[in-house]
Amino acid sequence: MAVLLAGPAGAVTPADQMRAIYRTDAPISAFSGEFLAALPLETVQTFIDELRDVTGPILDVEEADDGLILRTRSHDMTARITLSEAGQITGLWFGQPVPIDVSLEEVEARLGELPGEVSWIVVREGEVLSRDGGDKALAVGSAFKLAVLAVLRDEIAAETRAWDDVVRLRNRHRALPSGILQDFPEGAPLTLHSVAALMIAMSDNTATDLLIDVLGRDAVAEKLGVEDLLSTREFFALKSSAGLRDRYLGADGPEARREAAVAAASAARLDPGKASMPHMAGIEWYVPVERLCTLMGEVAHLDLMAIPSQSVPLPVYRFGRVAFKGGSENGVLNLTAQFRDEQAQDVCVSLTVNAEGGMEVDDVTHGFAALASVFRD
Secondary structure (H helix, E strand, O other), X not given: OEEOOOOOOOOOOHHHHHHHHOOOOOOHHHEOHXXXXXXXXXXXXXXXXXXXXXXXXXXXEEEEOOEEEEEEOOEEEEEEEEEOOOOOEEEEEEOOOEEOOOOHHHHHHHHHOOOOEEEEEEXXXXXXXEXXXXXXXXXXXXXXXXXXXXXXXXXXXXXXXXXXXXXXXXXXXXXXXXXXXXXXXXXXXXEXXXXXXXXXXXXXXXXXXXXXXXXXXXXXXXXXXXXXXOOHHHHHHHHHOHHHHHHHXXXXXXXXXXXXXXXHHHHOOOOHHHHOOOOOOOOOOEEOHHHHHHHHHHHOOOHHHHOOOOOOXXXXXXXXXXXXXXXXXXXXXXXXXXXEOOOOOEEEEEEEEEOOOOOOXXXXXXXXXXXXXXXXX
């Protein structure tokens, strides 16, 4: 939910301009010509109208260290505006609206209206506070990477590895983005901490496969609670080739499936177009939300879980430090976060939606933020 173009700040304050545009008739003079060339006023107005339909009109705008905090009668949210020297808007970004004063019953009813298969859980210090289908294994995308990090944490705690150990990138680790490591040279030396940080903060797929290779897929599969584990390269390879996919899905037992997946990763040319096709049953990571919260509890304290990311749907000003990992593909979305409530107790919230016909991502993230908000205060 963001549009961001950088520009130097001017004399008019960002709060002034936010008050001017967050209404039904945002003045064209508030925006620079460069901004409107990229996003016509009609597009901006439609976006703001849809956002305001959710939040209601602004009651107050506060200046914060990292931008603005907008408050309405029913929501608050973060926003950023960059201004030209003339005070016109050159960049505009809105965070996820977070409901206030909403009841658990209202939120659970809203989550129940999401399309497809839905499961969620809220756990505070081991006590389940809300759940629906918490033990049901749905596709969770990159959220499975929490298990990779948890195995690495275990080995570091056992002193069999150290964060500053150096590993080397090999061609067999290269997957499709997200991430940046797929563009690094063969043999590039990297510390385990750097690789793990990229896996979490950027959801770097090549970093993930490098760690699976180092740690062993059996250890990660056991931590995840699955019979066998796909690497991300294998996932993309199977989506790229119908023949290899059929061989994998038709394989008899975990060992045969693993052989088929490894063969696919070696044989297939990874196709970015096919990788973005809708979720294909059996080609994913299927994990219950209750296990994701268990894994999050094992790794939430790690320093790399606090690396800032705009993908985190829970704002810092409201939730403080948030450990977050999500996962998605076409028809799949998981959001898992851990934060501390007002009594300094750890709360984990995990929500998964699998919808064959697709979903409105904003509806899911809004529901997730609402569920977390209930247990923050």
